[in-house]
Ligand SMILES: [Zn+2]
Ligand SMILES: [Zn+2]
Ligand SMILES: [Zn+2]
Ligand SMILES: [Zn+2]
């Protein structure tokens with residue numbers, strides 16, 4: 693559940709991990725570490741057959757065979773073209789040079805050199821390290837909280853590792869948990885701070901920012917405001933529009949508390 697997760701459970705070793713030896717002929721579908729299809733030492737809730745496939749060399753990897761012990765980390769690796777430790781490059785300079793200076797994000801496993809960080813890091817950091825993509829609040833965009841203060845929301849999926857949704861700072865996470873968020877951009881709103889215009893969807897009863905739904909323009913908003921009984925159905929409640937949006941963005945639909953959310957968010 694979204695209410696349990698956060699915290700980074702494990703801090704992995706810094707610097708490039710041991711390279712994988714691809715010596716087995718046999719089954720190319722099998723895990724490059726244990727050479728099995730199904731892994732016995734998997735995390736609770738993670739199917740033994742779940743493997744990450746390297747976007748470059750196409751080898752398969754059981755998360756637990758790489759000592760990936762955090763469901764947040766595993767689910768986030770499925771949200772982008774993940775690279776195995778043999779193929780890992782720095783997201784800034786795109787090289788694999790100086791692998792002893794290559795950091796791995798504890799939330800998404802992307803690589804970055806200590807010297808490619810902005811500002812450059814003098815040494816490998818102790819404790820958890822998060823890349824810039826994982827250390828920004830989805831809602832208020834702050835980059836302030838320390839590595840363990842971030843709240844990463846993963847929507848549980850039956851028989852699977854879960855679908856990564858978003859990262860929040862503790863304060864925005866609190867609003868998110870209390871369902872005070874626009875389901876399209878996943879930005880939260882506070883009861884007292886009412887600076888952005890929003891409209892409530894008649895179908896799902898959720899509040900949508902003007903501009904977040906492409907049919908909810910400033911002009912449409914003015915029209916609704918002038919009506920006695922304004923009617924509005926959001927994009928998430930319109931199967932035709934939501935299918936079109938998913939096809940054009942490659943985003944996925946997930947169910948959260950019985951309603952639809954899109955990840956990554958459409959805004
Ligand atoms: Zn394995
Ligand atoms: Zn690879
Ligand atoms: Zn680099
Ligand atoms: Zn990251």
Ligand SMILES: [Zn+2]
Nearest residue numbers: 829832861864
């Ligand atoms: Zn925030």
Ligand SMILES: [Zn+2]
Nearest residue numbers: 874877901904
């Ligand atoms: Zn919004």
Ligand SMILES: [Zn+2]
Nearest residue numbers: 893896926929
């Ligand atoms: Zn709706």
